[in-house]
Amino acid sequence: MHTEHPLLSKELIRQLENEIPTLTLEIRALYQKLDQKLNLKGALVPITFGFETETLGSYTPAGEGIEEQFHFSLLFAGYMDAVKITREDRTDLFLHEYAHYMQYNMEIPKEHTWKPGKHGSAWKYCCSLIGAAPSEYYRFNKGREKHDYKKELRNPWSDPNAALRDIRRREREYQNSRNNTVRFSVGDxxxxxxxxxxxxxxxxxxxxxxxxxxxxxxxxxxxxxxxxxxxxxxxxx
Ligand SMILES: [Zn+2]
CATH class of the missing domain: 2.30.30 (SH3 type barrels.)
Known part of the structure; x- marks a missing residue:
C-alpha cells in the first residue's frame, strides 16, 4: 500500500501503515471471542485499512462483485499518539462494525425490527449483545460510558416527540464530533x-x-x- 495524503506527512503515513499487522491481530482476536459467543464467523472476514478523515470504519456485506470486508481508518484505529483516541473508544469502533456484521449474519428477533435502517433497532439489539455503544456517531469517551440498552431498545412510537428529540440530539452530536475530532498533532x-x-x-x-x-x-x-x-x-x- 502506497498512499499520498494532502494533510499527512509521509513519515506519519509510514508509521500508521506499520501498525496494520498488529491492529489486524487485535481486531481478529476480539472478533474471534465474539464469534465463539454468537456462533458467527466475523473473524474470517477480510479487514482493510485506509486514511479516511470523514469515516471511522465500515462493514460491507458481500454483494455482486463486492467482497465482504471490514474497513477502518488508520487515523482513528491506529495506536499513534497523533490519533489521540482512548483504548475504549477504539474497541468500541471495532464493536460498532461487528454489530453491523451481526445484522446481516444473525437472526434478529421480531420485537427488535420495529425501526428500520442501518442504525435501527436491529443494529442496536446487536450492540446490546456485545456491549457496543448503541449510537450512530462517534463521540469522545463513548467507549467508557455505561449504555442504557433498555431505553435504546424500547419502541418509542407511543411518544413521537421522543423520536424528534432523538434526531435533533443526534444531529448536534454529529456536528460536534465532526468538529472536535483532532486531526493534527504538534509538529505537523x-x-x-x-x-x-x-x-x-x-x-x-x-x-x-x-x-x-x-x-x-x-x-x-x-x-x-x-x-x-x-x-x-x-x-x-
Ligand atoms: Zn455504523
Whole structure:
C-alpha cells in the first residue's frame, strides 16, 4: 500500500501503515471471542485499512462483485499518539462494525425490527449483545460510558416527540464530533491557502471545535481546524 495524503506527512503515513499487522491481530482476536459467543464467523472476514478523515470504519456485506470486508481508518484505529483516541473508544469502533456484521449474519428477533435502517433497532439489539455503544456517531469517551440498552431498545412510537428529540440530539452530536475530532498533532507541517506553510505548535480541543496554534513564516496564528480542513479539501497541494 502506497498512499499520498494532502494533510499527512509521509513519515506519519509510514508509521500508521506499520501498525496494520498488529491492529489486524487485535481486531481478529476480539472478533474471534465474539464469534465463539454468537456462533458467527466475523473473524474470517477480510479487514482493510485506509486514511479516511470523514469515516471511522465500515462493514460491507458481500454483494455482486463486492467482497465482504471490514474497513477502518488508520487515523482513528491506529495506536499513534497523533490519533489521540482512548483504548475504549477504539474497541468500541471495532464493536460498532461487528454489530453491523451481526445484522446481516444473525437472526434478529421480531420485537427488535420495529425501526428500520442501518442504525435501527436491529443494529442496536446487536450492540446490546456485545456491549457496543448503541449510537450512530462517534463521540469522545463513548467507549467508557455505561449504555442504557433498555431505553435504546424500547419502541418509542407511543411518544413521537421522543423520536424528534432523538434526531435533533443526534444531529448536534454529529456536528460536534465532526468538529472536535483532532486531526493534527504538534509538529505537523501544514499548508494554508493564504499563509503558506506552517508548523503546528499547539492543539486545543474545545467542546465543538479544535483550535490549532500554527507558526507561519511571518507569525503565529490560531486557526480553527475546521477551516484548515475545508480549505485543504478545496485546494489540495
Ligand atoms: Zn455504523
Amino acid at each position: 507541517v501544514i499548508t494554508h491557502p493564504d499563509f503558506g506553510e506552517g508548523t503546528v505548535t499547539d492543539v486545543t480541543r474545545l467542546e465543538s471545535s479544535v483550535r490549532l496554534t500554527i507558526q507561519f513564516a511571518d507569525r503565529i496564528r490560531k486557526i480553527d481546524q475546521k477551516w484548515l480542513l475545508r480549505s485543504a479539501y478545496k485546494k489540495p497541494q
